[in-house]
Amino acid sequence: MVLADYTSPAGKLLNWYREHKRNLPFRENKDPYLIWISEIMLQQTRVDQMLPYYRRFVEAFPTVHDLANADQQEVLQLWEGLGYYSRARNLHAASKQIVDEYGGILPESKDELQKLKGIGPYTSAAISSIAFNHPNPVVDGNVERVLARFKGIEDDLRKQQTKKEIGQIAGQMISQEHPGDFNQAIMELGAMVCTPKNPQCNVCPLSADCVAFKTVRTDEVPYKSPAKKRPHHEIGIGIIHDENGNLLIAKRPDDAMLGGLWEFPGGKQKEEESIEETVTRELHEELGVHIDVEQPFMKLKHGYSHFTVNLHAYLCRIRSGNPEPKSSTEIKWVTVEELSNYPFPKANRKLTEALQNRLWI
Ligand code: SF4
Structure with missing residues (x-):
């Protein structure tokens, strides 16, 4: 079923997403609390890795009130093994903020969301678009790769200027009617189709307009300078x-x-x-x-x-x-x-x- 204008890249992406998206528990409804938990858990973490943690976490704390009333040690124990533990401490602290300052309801706007502990530009854009339909683009590693290839951007992805340019492109491309689905679609495309190695351009909804595909440069774009050696x-x-x-x-x-x-x-x-x-x-x-x-x-x-x-x-x-x-x-x-x-x-x-x-x- 075609649900969006099929002629624009955003429309093609949305139609692809509606047909091919993975069934994930946090996509079952638009509960802002569950979307928030999933977005925090997904930071630096693959979906298959976070899913068992997500299920245990929301079973233990099905509402923001349950999380706010929990003991920090209980929260950390459920997080154990997932890494980046400040995410768990911040989630817990922010749940108290939501209960105390927002009557237990997550705020809608990007600016208000960023007043909560642990929520920065990326997560506030994700929650406000997915749960509340605000047209804020999200740019994670998957989105950077897709858009750099789509537009043929060869500059170093580690540079702030390159990231800024990609953020602007995402802002121009985002669907005004379905921003949450658009954001999820482009991230899904990066995870499932436009993968770092061997992208599956033959099944990609963006291939007709993709610069890297048309110029046979998917191996070269995006470019990322080598990371510094860890001490x-x-x-x-x-x-x-x-x-x-x-x-x-x-x-x-x-x-x-x-x-x-x-x-x-x-x-x-x-x-x-x-x-x-x-x-x-x-x-x-x-x-x-x-x-x-x-x-x-x-x-x-x-x-x-x-x-x-x-x-x-x-x-x-x-x-x-x-x-x-x-x-x-x-x-x-x-x-x-x-x-x-x-x-x-x-x-x-x-x-x-x-x-x-x-x-x-
Ligand atoms: S056509 Fe290929 S390189 Fe271009 S966005 Fe699609 S999967 Fe990525």
């Missing part, structure tokens, strides 16, 4: 245990990276320091205790968006002093089984799982 750190971690097998964990400050999550204390190795010395120094700085490093427990590699680490975890005992949370917000002694009750970042979760599997005995 690497060696991290020493202390798994402190007492004579009863209890383990000491620390909660990261809310405003830090991975804020609100729990971890085994530790930190970066300094030059000319052995990794055992790092563990000893870090645990003294973070907890005010002197420790004995007993034995290596596990070594892990892990990559974050801006750096990579090798984590060297050691089993330790306190030789003297009473531990205090000097750089964390809270510390706790917990049993091995209780480690499951706390949200941990991915790499630390591997340590808790190894401990629970008794790999250390």
Whole structure:
């Protein structure tokens, strides 16, 4: 069924979308709350990766009131493994703002939406267009690729000027009648058809007007200059245990990276320091205790968006002093089984799982 003017690129795109869009739970209706949750979860995350999290999250918090009334630890636990945890903390904080300042109803306009924690230009455009039909274009990585190819833009995609140009093109192209569907359609096209490698131009609704396709340059456009190499750190971690097998964990400050999550204390190795010395120094700085490093427990590699680490975890005992949370917000002694009750970042979760599997005995 043809639902839009089939002659313009936007019309062709809309018709393609209505026929080929994936059935996703957050597309079933236009509930602004669900659209907001899905848009936040989709940042830096693929659809197939986020779907199980989305389902669990909205089952636990079906309304903005449920989310606002939840405990932050519960929210972080449901987010565990999805990464970029500030998204979860901001969602939680914004839900309280919506309840307290907007009577529990998400505002419609882009400007008002941007007053909520964690909502920037991209997410406000997505929510206002998809849930409220405001003609605000969204530009994510998929849209950049589609439009750069469609218009034959060869400039470096990392440059702000190129991004600005693509944003202007999206603004000119967007359907005024169906802006939400248009935005979803172009993102869907980028995810399903105009993929980074081997785009399927033969089934693309934009091929008749696509510069990169017509000039056989889909391999060259878009151009992105190489990313800077991520720095690497060696991290020493202390798994402190007492004579009863209890383990000491620390909660990261809310405003830090991975804020609100729990971890085994530790930190970066300094030059000319052995990794055992790092563990000893870090645990003294973070907890005010002197420790004995007993034995290596596990070594892990892990990559974050801006750096990579090798984590060297050691089993330790306190030789003297009473531990205090000097750089964390809270510390706790917990049993091995209780480690499951706390949200941990991915790499630390591997340590808790190894401990629970008794790999250390
Ligand atoms: S014709 Fe090919 S390169 Fe152009 S937008 Fe469609 S899939 Fe992308």
